[in-house]
Amino acid sequence: MKIKKKLLLGFGLLFVVVLVFGAASVYYIEVISETSNVTLKNNYKTLTFTREMRSVLDENDLPLPSIASSAFDQALQKQENNITEPGEKTATASLRDAFILLIGPSSGLNQKQQAERNARQQLKKIEELNMHAIELKNAYTHSTVNKATLYLGAMVFITFFILFILIVNFPGVILNPLRELADGLDQVSKRNYDTRLKFNASEEFTQLAKAFNIMALNLGDQANADLTKIIAAECRIKILIEEIQNPVWGINEKQEILFINHEAKSVLNLGEKSVIGQSVLELSKNNPLLKMILEDNNAAPSLKINQDSNVIYFQQKSIEVVVPNLKTDLDNLQVAGYSAGMIHVLKKTTGKP
Structure with a gap:
């Protein structure tokens, strides 16, 4: 495999992992944020409305003054527009019926007191429903956080593993053949033309080794030919000198x-x-x-x-x-x-x- 393909494969895989890591992070952040927003928008607002209505009942005697009745009615209308949990609609309707009896001019004191107790019970029920919903959403948020931690931790481990492989292997893929090439050139410079290189790391270095081996072979053949000529010349000179x-x-x-x-x-x-x-x-x-x-x-x-x-x-x-x-x-x-x-x-x- 070529070094270019190895680099593309390694960094491409790392890019995909980082991309998935980022997408998963954004997804879980959005899920947690949406859950928090829904809880804040629905349940906490309902608890605010019930607290306002309970304060009206706690701070005023029966029959309720018109200002207190108006404040209670405004909070009740907001609650009627913020029904989100199962059973909350029925409790809110019962609260409305109790409020009608509570402010009705024809209702007696006993009826108003009974209506107040019923209103307090419905308020308590609405609060319990929303508190239970908050607990469920909080548990879901914790589950989502744990799941996100697990998945993102696994992706971090995979990313670290890929980076570790790249750091350990890729320098060796390039530097080791270059070191062997330098040693081979040093041997050739010392006229050791029998030196041969063999690389299996990549196609580029395989071609380089092939070119180096051909060069060493040609230099060896040329050196042998030159040496043969020199020896032949020396022999001729020796014969000639001896004949003089x-x-x-x-x-x-x-x-x-x-x-x-x-x-x-x-x-x-x-x-x-x-x-x-x-x-x-x-x-x-x-x-x-x-x-x-x-x-x-x-x-x-x-x-x-x-x-x-x-x-x-x-x-x-x-x-x-x-x-x-x-x-x-x-x-x-x-x-x-x-x-x-x-x-x-x-x-x-x-x-x-």
Whole structure:
């Protein structure tokens, strides 16, 4: 799977969870708010109206004065327009009948007292109905809050779980292949062309690993081809040098022997032991002839060397090897030469000049 698809899947799922979380939060807030509004609008208003009517009865003697009757009637009319609970309509109608008897001019004192007791009973019944409704709505509100807490808590856990997976996995999906790629490039820079990468995390890194492996393979093939050419050239040079009748040897810029033929080893009394890679400065410490050649260079036109009880004259020639040093400076290619060593040749002559 591509990294893009993984990111879309992970963040898409997180977006859906957050969206559901938000929608559920808004829904439950609306439910709780609506329940509270209904309770406040209906039940608490009814309790206010019954309290006002009860106050009229408590604060006035029978028969009720006209001002008290008017206040009671206004509160009763408001209650008649605010009937919401089952049984409340019947109780309110009974309250209206009791009030009619209570203010009726033809009613006697006993009837008015009985009507007052009946009115108080109906008021009590209306209050009980609304108090019970408040308790039910309060229980429903608590149930809704608990349910919302459970659901929202579960969504918070799911959101945390998804975020945890994203935090733990996604950095590794990207950083681990990059780390392996950096290690692979470091190995290639050290000419370890057998290094191979294998990524299974995503299609992008799989393609990158494929490209890296092809690059490493091509570099390895090119390095092998170049090495083969170098070895072949060295072999040809060695054969050519051995076929030369004159003493020949070469040193690099570190004053180490690169090649030397049999004639040179014989003339310089170096024996049959291989001296390739050894420092000529170290060898010259115990070899006066070699030391003289290195110090004189081309200063002396000829050398007289005793070899096998015979005096042989050689013409010395030292050639400095200068190779180009290519440097890229911004957009300009600079070509400079530097010394890569010396080639010494001793050519036999017929006698002293």
